[in-house]
Amino acid sequence: MIEWLTEPWQLAFMQRAFIVALISAVVCVVVGAFVVLRGMAFIGDAVAHAVFPGVAVGFVLHANLALTGAAAGIVTAVAIALISQTRRLNEDTVIGIFWAGSFGLGIVIVSTQDAYTGDLTSFLFGQILALGDSDVIAVAVVGAVLVALTFLLRRQLIAVSLDRETAKASGLPVLVLDMVLYAMVTAAIVVALQAVGNVLVLALLVTPAATARMGTERLGTMTAAACVLAAFGSVAGLYISYHYDLAAGGMIVLVLTGMFLLAWLAAPKHGLLWKRRSAAPLEAR
Amino acid sequence: MRADHENPTPENPGLQVSGVAVTLGGNQVLHDVDLAVAPGETVGLIGPNGAGKTTLLRAVLGLLTPDTGTVRIAGEPPRGARGHLGYVPQKHGFAWDFPITVAAAVLNARMVTRWGGAARRADRDAAARAVARVGLTDLAGRPIGALSGGQRQRVLVARALAREPGLLLLDEPFTGVDVPTQELLVGLLGQLAEEGTAILMTTHDLAQARAVCTRLCLLNRTVVADGPPSGLDDPALWLRAFGVAESELLLTGTAKEAT
Numbered sequence: 133m134i135e136w137l138t139e140p141w142q143l144a145f146m147q148r149a150f151i152v153a154l155i156s157a158v159v160c161v162v163v164g165a166f167v168v169l170r171g172m173a174f175i176g177d178a179v180a181h182a183v184f185p186g187v188a189v190g191f192v193l194h195a196n197l198a199l200t201g202a203a204a205g206i207v208t209a210v211a212i213a214l215i216s217q218t219r220r221l222n223e224d225t226v227i228g229i230f231w232a233g234s235f236g237l238g239i240v241i242v243s244t245q246d247a248y249t250g251d252l253t254s255f256l257f258g259q260i261l262a263l264g265d266s267d268v269i270a271v272a273v274v275g276a277v278l279v280a281l282t283f284l285l286r287r288q289l290i291a292v293s294l295d296r297e298t299a300k301a302s303g304l305p306v307l308v309l310d311m312v313l314y315a316m317v318t319a320a321i322v323v324a325l326q327a328v329g330n331v332l333v334l335a336l337l338v339t340p341a342a343t344a345r346m347g348t349e350r351l352g353t354m355t356a357a358a359c360v361l362a363a364f365g366s367v368a369g370l371y372i373s374y375h376y377d378l379a380a381g382g383m384i385v386l387v388l389t390g391m392f393l394l395a396w397l398a399a400p401k402h403g404l405l406w407k408r409r410s411a412a413p414l415e416a417r
Numbered sequence: 418m419r420a421d422h423e424n425p426t427p428e429n430p431g432l433q434v435s436g437v438a439v440t441l442g443g444n445q446v447l448h449d450v451d452l453a454v455a456p457g458e459t460v461g462l463i464g465p466n467g468a469g470k471t472t473l474l475r476a477v478l479g480l481l482t483p484d485t486g487t488v489r490i491a492g493e494p495p496r497g498a499r500g501h502l503g504y505v506p507q508k509h510g511f512a513w514d515f516p517i518t519v520a521a522a523v524l525n526a527r528m529v530t531r532w533g534g535a536a537r538r539a540d541r542d543a544a545a546r547a548v549a550r551v552g553l554t555d556l557a558g559r560p561i562g563a564l565s566g567g568q569r570q571r572v573l574v575a576r577a578l579a580r581e582p583g584l585l586l587l588d589e590p591f592t593g594v595d596v597p598t599q600e601l602l603v604g605l606l607g608q609l610a611e612e613g614t615a616i617l618m619t620t621h622d623l624a625q626a627r628a629v630c631t632r633l634c635l636l637n638r639t640v641v642a643d644g645p646p647s648g649l650d651d652p653a654l655w656l657r658a659f660g661v662a663e664s665e666l667l668l669t670g671t672a673k674e675a676t
Binding site: 169170283284285287288290291293294295296297298299300301302303304345348349350351353354 | 478479480496499502504506510511512515516517518521522525526528529530531532533560562563576580
């Protein structure tokens with residue numbers, strides 16, 4: 133058993149994978165808490181997909197894929213924030229349009245390339261086992277900045293989540309705060325891309341926070357619990373992936389999803405089983 | 418029959434709305450609106466749906482800029498006077514499913530323009546006082562999602578009071594609220610007015626408006642009548658403002674149904 137646990141750590145690429153998975157988990161959870169609480173999960177998905185054409189452009193131009201991906205994600209996020217202001221269209225609708233549009237653009241760009249190589253697929257499905265030391269440092273620095281920024285802006289982000297109108301009347305730059313949050317979501321997604329890939333990144337952003345929400349009524353507790361869940365899920369996913377030779381990114385997401393289902397069934401008060409139990413005496417009456 | 422307002426005092430000159438006109442989407446919603454709320458006054462803004470009550474409130478809050486006319490709070494335009502403003506929005510726009518306690522939600526309202534740093538003793542004390550004034554001290558640690566409709570209205574009032582405002586704006590404070598909370602609000606607004614707070618509220622509830630307001634302002638795109646509740650008994654006034662007699666409004670209980 134001990135060997136089962138220690139063996140992967142003897143390999144440098146697995147050490148890097150563990151570190152990046154843990155950082156991605158924490159960063160996504162801290163930013164993701166606000167995504168879940170504001171019902172913005174869909175925008176996470178839109179940005180994740182918008183990163184794809186950016187990555188494709190970077191691939192065509194032989195530029196840094198993370199940077200071009202982040203740029204595309206931020207442009208999309210800002211466009212969504214601006215166009216949603218019109219209030220003529222539902223935010224979900226605007227997000228849907230950009231979600232599909234950017235993915236279409238990515239596909240067209242990729243189709244111009246003869247060689248559809250591993251570089252690009254690794255961005256779609258994660259490349260956590262193929263990271264270098266510089267990747268680890270970049271993820272750590274961006275992650276630290278994001279967590280610090282969330283901590284600094286927590287009051288304002290909470291105020292806007294509670295009531296936009298009152299926040300605006302109190303003098304908060306609500307639109308700017310929206311864009312900052314979207315930019316933070318984009319950065320968190322680009323960080324997590326390395327771990328789980330473009331397609332699965334939403335799981336890190338949303339699933340642990342949603343799981344924790346099942347069991348707590350305080351933002352601080354929810355964020356802390358979600359961090360623990362996400363860290364556990366990432367590490368457990370990596371172990372399973374290593375020992376059974378399964379896709380690392382996919383395995384992390386599966387463990388996170390499994391924990392959510394467990395919470396949905398068994399969480400105190402809000403879980404399905406609990407509701408059944410407390411409903412039973414009523415039926416008996 | 419416009420009531421004479423006392424001259425605003427320099428420390429808290431209340432609210433002055435002069436000649437305000439607002440056009441929204443090509444429709445003139447408000448024109449030539451003059452309204453003053455002096456410290457210690459409680460003014461009820463009454464009018465049917467579409468009369469421009471919410472629009473006027475938004476102009477006072479600085480959320481929209483009038484086409485013409487001025488809004489002055491403590492002698493400043495709304496953007497410069499936000500520290501003087503307390504706003505109690507309608508309950509339904511608030512995210513009651515957000516995981517936060519009553520105490521934290523109230524403290525947040527006071528700290529909202531403070532970037533980073535920790536809450537000071539004075540901030541915590543002001544928030545605790547606001548929670549106490551609405552009678553929620555025993556529920557301060559409870560998540561806001563677990564509160565009743567009346568308790569939720571109290572949280573919104575406490576959030577506004579935590580900012581220690583000179584001008585308090587309330588949007589339909591009596592709508593969907595239980596009787597104990599209505600009674601608490603009437604008492605609390607009376608106290609606040611005595612302490613010199615200028616209060617402006619929109620309401621459909623004529624009975625409560627008469628109980629709590631020192632002046633009523635009948636709005637239908639412009640101010641049709643403005644005076645103490647007792648001075649607004651002339652049925653012709655109500656007919657002009659809303660197309661129905663006041664007695665009918667009182668019978669239905671709300672001006673809303675009279676539209």
